[in-house]
Amino acid sequence: xxxxxxxxxxxxxxxxxxxxxxxxxxxxxxxxxxxxxxxxxxxxxxxxxxxxxxxxxxxxxxxxxxxxxxxxxxxxxxxxxxxxxxxxxxxxxxxxxxxxxxxxxxxxxxxxxxxxxxxxxxxxxxxxxxxxxxxxxxxxxxxxxxxxxxxxxxxxxxxxxxxxxxxxxxxxxxxxxxxxxxxxxxxxxxxxxxxxxxxxxxxxxxxxxxxxxxxxxxxxxxxxxxxxxxxxxxxxxxxxxxxxxxxxxxxxxxxxxxxxxxxxxxxxxxxxxxxxxxxxxxxxxxxxxxxxxxxxxxxxxxxxxxxxxxxxxxxxxxxxxxxxxxxxxxxxxxxxxxxxxxxxxxxx
Amino acid sequence: xxxxxxxxxxxxxxxxxxxxxxxxxxxxxxxxxxxxxxxxxxxxxxxxxxxxxxxxxxxxxxxxxxxxxxxxxxxxxxxxxxxxxxxxxxxxxxxxxxxxxxxxxxxxxxxxxxxxxxxxxxxxxxxxxxxxxxxxxxxxxxxxxxxxxxxxxxxxxxxxxxxxxxxxxxxxxxxxxxxxxxxxxxxxxxxxxxxxxxxxxxxxxxxxxxxxxxxxxxxxxxxxxxxxxxxxxxxxxxxxxxxxxxxxxxxxxxxxxxxxxxxxxxxxxxxxxxxxxxxxxxxxxxxxxxxxxxxxxxxxxxxxxxxxxxxxxxxxxxxxxxxxxxxxxxxxxxxxxxxxxxxxxxxx
DNA sequence: CTGTTAGCGCTTTCAT
DNA sequence: ATGAAAGCGCTAACAG
Numbered sequence: 099x100x101x102x103x104x105x106x107x108x109x110x111x112x113x114x115x116x117x118x119x120x121x122x123x124x125x126x127x128x129x130x131x132x133x134x135x136x137x138x139x140x141x142x143x144x145x146x147x148x149x150x151x152x153x154x155x156x157x158x159x160x161x162x163x164x165x166x167x168x169x170x171x172x173x174x175x176x177x178x179x180x181x182x183x184x185x186x187x188x189x190x191x192x193x194x195x196x197x198x199x200x201x202x203x204x205x206x207x208x209x210x211x212x213x214x215x216x217x218x219x220x221x222x223x224x225x226x227x228x229x230x231x232x233x234x235x236x237x238x239x240x241x242x243x244x245x246x247x248x249x250x251x252x253x254x255x256x257x258x259x260x261x262x263x264x265x266x267x268x269x270x271x272x273x274x275x276x277x278x279x280x281x282x283x284x285x286x287x288x289x290x291x292x293x294x295x296x297x298x299x300x301x302x303x304x305x306x307x308x309x310x311x312x313x314x315x316x317x318x319x320x321x322x323x324x325x326x327x328x329x330x331x332x333x334x335x336x337x338x339x340x341x342x343x344x345x346x347x348x349x350x351x352x353x354x355x356x357x358x359x360x361x362x363x364x365x366x367x368x369x370x371x372x373x374x375x376x377x378x379x380x381x382x383x384x385x386x387x388x389x390x391x392x393x394x395x396x397x398x399x400x401x402x403x404x405x406x407x408x409x410x411x412x413x414x415x416x417x418x419x420x421x422x423x424x425x426x427x428x429x430x431x432x433x434x435x436x437x438x439x440x441x442x443x444x445x446x
Numbered sequence: 447x448x449x450x451x452x453x454x455x456x457x458x459x460x461x462x463x464x465x466x467x468x469x470x471x472x473x474x475x476x477x478x479x480x481x482x483x484x485x486x487x488x489x490x491x492x493x494x495x496x497x498x499x500x501x502x503x504x505x506x507x508x509x510x511x512x513x514x515x516x517x518x519x520x521x522x523x524x525x526x527x528x529x530x531x532x533x534x535x536x537x538x539x540x541x542x543x544x545x546x547x548x549x550x551x552x553x554x555x556x557x558x559x560x561x562x563x564x565x566x567x568x569x570x571x572x573x574x575x576x577x578x579x580x581x582x583x584x585x586x587x588x589x590x591x592x593x594x595x596x597x598x599x600x601x602x603x604x605x606x607x608x609x610x611x612x613x614x615x616x617x618x619x620x621x622x623x624x625x626x627x628x629x630x631x632x633x634x635x636x637x638x639x640x641x642x643x644x645x646x647x648x649x650x651x652x653x654x655x656x657x658x659x660x661x662x663x664x665x666x667x668x669x670x671x672x673x674x675x676x677x678x679x680x681x682x683x684x685x686x687x688x689x690x691x692x693x694x695x696x697x698x699x700x701x702x703x704x705x706x707x708x709x710x711x712x713x714x715x716x717x718x719x720x721x722x723x724x725x726x727x728x729x730x731x732x733x734x735x736x737x738x739x740x741x742x743x744x745x746x747x748x749x750x751x752x753x754x755x756x757x758x759x760x761x762x763x764x765x766x767x768x769x770x771x772x773x774x775x776x777x778x779x780x781x782x783x784x785x786x787x788x789x790x791x792x793x794x
Numbered sequence: 795c796t797g798t799t800a801g802c803g804c805t806t807t808c809a810t
Numbered sequence: 811a812t813g814a815a816a817g818c819g820c821t822a823a824c825a826g
Contacts, residue, residue: 152805194542449819
């Protein structure tokens with residue numbers, strides 16, 4: 099494995115000149131530049147990452163902090179990661195993956211103290227996030243995918259939940275729906291201050307009011323049975339509901355089952371819309387569901403860019419960005435129909 | 447940030463003694479050991495990863511090569527990654543994610559020459575994989591999740607496709623099915639030598655014969671419409687088929703749609719079984735599908751262990767392992783029924 | 795059992 | 811525009 103020294107000798111220059119040529123840290127005459135790069139090519143030289151990092155105090159390695167616990171691994175999560183990896187490489191960084199508890203500050207501290215990474219990208223932050231507090235305190239570079247309650251000076255990128263809910267409700271309202279149910283994450287998740295759960299809940303309430311429709315929100319665990327029960331409970335209590343927005347795709351099969359058990363059809367008897375689920379997941383259902391697909395890869399990318407921006411000083415984008423979800427119209431939303439029990443009260 | 451030097455002074459020993467104490471590379475008297483570790487704790491010392499790596503020529507960083515192109519991002523892919531990350535950390539390694547083309551040997555070479563990683567774990571290898579050839583040639587440590595045609599001396603872990611298919615077919619045969627369809631990946635994927643596609647195809651043919659049932663295999667692209675068409679084509683040609691095994695979950699919604707369009711029901715009129723799809727995906731359908739769920743996290747873990755085994759010499763497991771898929775019985779497989787057209791020929 | 799010291803391969807002052 | 815040399819923080823001979 100050739101070193102810089104080898105390149106220097108072959109190009110008849112000093113070692114430092116090679117370094118300067120590579121990093122462009124100071125002017126080099128075109129002629130020697132050529133000699134150096136030719137030598138490099140001929141030797142198949144690649145700078146040694148560790149040595150470079152040690153000397154420059156910049157490893158060009160980032161860590162993506164990825165808590166696995168939260169709400170099970172979703173289909174979009176991988177997209178986040180790939181988006182981040184690709185962006186990192188684009189910017190000349192490596193990305194190490196680090197899974198750990200949401201509030202395991204100790205492990206985070208150890209990772210950082212190893213001097214391996216120049217900065218970290220946090221995923222799944224809570225409204226009050228210990229990791230964020232910690233990183234702020236020790237003034238270690240970081241960026242956040244998601245956002246905290248206090249976003250002052252916080253470099254983050256997140257989904258525009260307001261827009262997402264608005265677009266979803268709009269879509270339903272345009273189809274004539276005026277009584278809309280909403281299944282959020284489970285209560286515990288909400289109470290833990292999981293951003294999406296909290297923000298979508300707020301947005302749902304505000305926007306249904308704004309638009310003059312009736313909204314009923316419920317919490318629902320992330321499995322089919324929970325969806326089944328939540329749906330039945332909701333419709334028993336609010337039979338007027340003709341459309342449901344769902345935050346957690348995992349409960350969907352149960353909801354569909356419950357609908358089917360009533361002899362109902364989607365979307366004829368009830369419309370269903372996913373709030374932040376990938377197109378891919380939406381298409382796994384029959385009928386394909388209407389969804390607001392999150393810009394997962396873009397969020398991953400932006401998260402990395404936000405961080406690199408601090409590290410390199412180069413301005414890539416605004417330091418606080420909300421990205422819209424994209425409405426993908428499937429076949430689970432349709433014009434409002436009268437409910438069966440309205441058509442024929444004998445059925446209930 | 448304290449260095450080893452600081453620890454040494456505080457513990458009244460030489461710098462090297464601290465090093466030896468940390469690495470356990472040579473005997474240290476219990477007393478000084480204590481002094482050193484106390485000093486470390488008091489200073490909150492963490493060894494500097496880059497410096498250590500540079501000096502020891504072992505970075506304790508691994509790369510997981512994860513081609514994104516192949517067949518779209520599946521739901522299990524993230525599990526692989528998490529499994530690998532966790533295993534790596536367990537063994538004291540970091541894991542960087544590296545996405546690149548399946549046969550982009552150049553980029554792989556550059557990664558390696560940077561001296562950043564001690565070894566790489568390859569995912570999605572082809573039967574004849576350029577990366578494998580390259581790594582063998584330069585004698586760089588690696589392990590493989592999947593396997594090549596020539597597995598001599600190849601440290602790999604893979605799904606036991608033979609067992610998977612056998613278990614699936616057994617399940618169907620026990621339910622009385624004797625005419626079984628099989629949807630493989632697309633022809634191109636098969637021809638590119640994508641291991642799972644090739645191995646499952648072989649296994650399907652062999653095992654159906656062994657068990658004395660009739661099997662009909664087809665290729666099918668990874669989207670709903672393809673499933674729809676493949677299903678109709680298959681059943682038009684082979685109306686005797688009462689069960690279908692599917693390799694690629696993406697085509698499933700189309701298959702279900704086609705079934706529905708015929709006025710058929712799953713599993714009453716036809717059984718459906720997924721071959722290598724996660725439980726999670728299987729449960730997203732209605733009814734929940736029967737599947738052979740791959741041991742994704744275990745494969746990721748084993749892949750890393752196989753590599754570390756070479757690196758550290760510690761023996762963690764056999765260097766060639768096939769892991770079984772796990773049969774998760776859903777509601778998409780049931781006892782064989784006579785087909786509609788047999789019951790009532792007028793329908794067709 | 796412990797200390798001294800020469801690197802690991804590179805960046806970056808300080809000279810020229 | 812180029813060189814020389816002092817580290818970056820650690821490991822691993824080599825010495826005792």
